[in-house]
Amino acid sequence: GAVVSQHPSRVICKSGTSVKIECRSLDFQATTMFWYRQFPKQSLMLMATSNEGSKATYEQGVEKDKFLINHASLTLSTLTVTSAHPEDSSFYICSAIPRFYNSPLHFGNGTRLTVT
Amino acid sequence: RKEVEQDPGPFNVPEGATVAFNCTYSNSASQSFFWYRQDCRKEPKLLMSVYSSGNEDGRFTAQLNRASQYISLLIRDSKLSDSATYLCVVITREGGYNKLIFGAGTRLAVHP
Numbered sequence: 324g325a326v327v328s329q330h331p332s333r334v335i336c337k338s339g340t341s342v343k344i345e346c347r348s349l350d351f352q353a354t355t356m357f358w359y360r361q362f363p364k365q366s367l368m369l370m371a372t373s374n375e376g377s378k379a380t381y382e383q384g385v386e387k388d389k390f391l392i393n394h395a396s397l398t399l400s401t402l403t404v405t406s407a408h409p410e411d412s413s414f415y416i417c418s419a420i421p422r423f424y425n426s427p428l429h430f431g432n433g434t435r436l437t438v439t
Numbered sequence: 440r441k442e443v444e445q446d447p448g449p450f451n452v453p454e455g456a457t458v459a460f461n462c463t464y465s466n467s468a469s470q471s472f473f474w475y476r477q478d479c480r481k482e483p484k485l486l487m488s489v490y491s492s493g494n495e496d497g498r499f500t501a502q503l504n505r506a507s508q509y510i511s512l513l514i515r516d517s518k519l520s521d522s523a524t525y526l527c528v529v530i531t532r533e534g535g536y537n538k539l540i541f542g543a544g545t546r547l548a549v550h551p
Contacts, residue, residue, distance in 0.1 A: 355539075357539055366524075366543040366544050367477075367483070367526070367541065367544070369539070369541075372538070372539065414480070416482050416483075418483075418539075420530070420539070426471075427471075427473050427485045427488055427528075428473065428475075428485070428528055428530070428539065429485075430475075430482040430483050430484070431482060432481075432482050433481070433482045435480075
């Protein structure tokens with residue numbers, strides 16, 4: 324089955340540093356990738372939708388200059404949390420959808436970010 | 440009104456019970472529907488796709504009602520291991536791109 328690989332699975336960084344999270348579709352071409360954030364005991368919150376070759380569409384309240392998304396190829400999207408702060412500590416998950424829209428969404432295994 | 444709404448949780452049911460979740464969507468142009476299961480501190484995993492004709496996988500049955508714009512998930516003979524959050528996902532094709540909307544999730548707790 325389709326696999327989405329997300330890396331790293333866990334990262335601890337100091338306040339003020341930037342962290343890059345990669346999301347790769349391993350055996351299919353993903354025209355669209357989605358980035359989510361989930362705080363403990365809360366729902367997944369969509370941060371942005373990334374279409375290959377175009378700028379990401381951010382959800383209301385998500386700072387595009389803080390959460391940089393790049394979807395340079397059909398198999399790779401990256402999320403960079405710039406100048407991370409403790410309140411950015413969260414579980415970040417990516418998902419990808421193949422070219423055919425009626426295919427299910429495939430999720431990465433998530434990245435647990437802790438900013439100290 | 441939210442584009443996708445799910446039954447509020449949590450649902451607390453005993454083992455062996457039958458439980459049903461609904462998920463309504465507002466965009467009649469939505470074309471793909473799925474149920475996902477998310478365990479605590481893990482990523483969501485696909486449970487079932489939802490087809491107009493309805494589909495069944497063991498104890499799980501998913502149905503789509505286009506006229507009323509909702510999808511449902513029925514779990515029979517609940518097990519302790521069914522305890523999780525269930526997310527409905529609706530995908531719409533807009534302007535050549537996929538627009539994804541998912542529900543906030545319904546938490547199910549199955550107790551002995």
